Amino acid sequence: MKKAVQRLKVSMIGAALASSLVAMGGVIVVDTAIAATQTMVATSSVNLRSGPGTSYPVIGMVPGGAKVTATATSGSWIAVTYNGKQGYVFRSYLASTSTNAKPLAAVSTTASKATGSARTTNEVNVRSGPSLTATVITTLPAGTVVKTTGVTTGDWTQVVHDGANRWMYTALLRRGGTTTSTGSSGTSGSTASAGKVRTTDVLFVRSDGNRNGTVLGKLPANSIVDTTGATTAEYTQILFQGQKAWIASRFTTAALSAPAVPLTSIVSTGSLTSAQAKLVAFAKAQVGDAYVWGAEGPDAFDCSGLTLAAYKQVGISLPHQSAVQSTLGKTVSRANMQPGDLIFWFSPVHHVSIYIGNGMMVHARNTKVGVVVQSVDSYTGSGEGPTVIKRLLP
The missing domain is CATH 3.90.1720.10 (endopeptidase domain like (from Nostoc punctiforme))
Known part of the structure; x- marks a missing residue:
């Protein structure tokens, strides 16, 4: 009888440990382990929020009994997709529909120490987790230098953004990115976008901020381009094909203004x-x-x-x-x-x-x-x- 009671106590302790968050090798196990893109069911009506916390806006409602697709965990929150919307639901309101679920990698919102840097080669989404279904936190323009933690998973690289660990698609990053000051040519190094302008006519893109600069290409009217914030008396520096270049300022206007051509x-x-x-x-x-x-x-x-x-x-x-x-x-x-x-x-x-x-x-x-x-x-x-x-x- 005593042995039976002892076995029961051990089983109860094991169940309690399984139901708590246990960090192991970068994976957090929740009540019922969540498999990648696993279907889960809402145990009652619950808010769908834009981020993992009650401070984030409510973007929808998941009714009780509705099925969602779970993609990642973030503390006590689970990233899900419901009716085409991606957001977060508090974990207590979801139950797994699978008895053979495998653990899903968690999203850490506490920033790790940066171990390197990379530069974006195009506009890249910063996501809450290493998945195309993870919430988009923001979008960074080409040429933005980001700090990396050294952690990768599949096609994704972990970065530090606004003091939190986030994820970006590795193929759109170039390792060792630095912000480099340049001379008048502005063709070396890279920088984050300081703004955007719309071209009002077909423009030559030049290597220097003057009429003698080498022509690197052309921009059609109504092109929206990223600027670095640098200007001369007549020219504005832009990001063009991964490098800094220049266009004539008088043929640009605010990106949000009406198109030059009706x-x-x-x-x-x-x-x-x-x-x-x-x-x-x-x-x-x-x-x-x-x-x-x-x-x-x-x-x-x-x-x-x-x-x-x-x-x-x-x-x-x-x-x-x-x-x-x-x-x-x-x-x-x-x-x-x-x-x-x-x-x-x-x-x-x-x-x-x-x-x-x-x-x-x-x-x-x-x-x-x-x-x-x-x-x-x-x-x-x-x-x-x-x-x-x-x-x-x-």
Whole structure:
């Protein structure tokens, strides 16, 4: 009898330890271990928040009995996807639906000591965890130097951002990034963006801040480019194809200002099909709206939320994730793009825009400039072109 009681006590202690958070090798085990992208169920109605804490805004409600996809843990919170929205739910309100779940790597919000640095080679999302389904904390422009912790997992690198451990896609980072001061040429080193401007005409991109600088390329009108904050009497320094360069200041304006070419004249709807005309008209009408992660209108969007809302106008339902949208439709070449086609960016895909004709596109670019119209060429200025272009219309 005593042995039976002792065995029972040992079992109870083991269960208690399993239900507490135990850090082992960078993995945190919760009540019922969570498998990567495992389905879980809400035990009662619970708020879906934008971050792992009650101080973060409520972005939705998960009703009791609803199933969510768990992707990571952050202390007492679990990162989930529900109805296309990504957010956090307090762990006590979720139960695993699997009896063979494997542990999921946790997201640490306490910053580790930085052991190195890297530079972004393009616009990169800073995420709460090492997954495309993890919450996007912010988006950093090309040329931003970030501190790294030395921790990597799969395709992801852990960085220190605003005093917390976050994650960025490794393929879009260059190791050993430094912020380097330059002379007038400004072609060495890299720096974070200090702002953005829109070009009002076709501009030469020069190696120096004067008319004698070597021409490195051209920017079409309505290109939105990142600036470094450096200027001369007549020129503004920008980030172009991974390096610093210069454009004439008098042909630039604030990125949030109206396009130099009126939207009504960017593409004629007379030659478009009815569905194309609806898509183009809707996309142009949203220019100037804010970028809000997870939003799909009517006054704010993220990139896939904008394309989702646009295609609703023609009776086509899209998932709220650019990577999934990129698997739909028919692949077309850049030379054969037509208004209404979707242009997907980066590898793996994590951005999407709508082509509206005449070399122009509309997209919810980031929180700094919101929904903008700009040339397709100007968004390739960082050195990368579209990953894939898809046609969803018949």
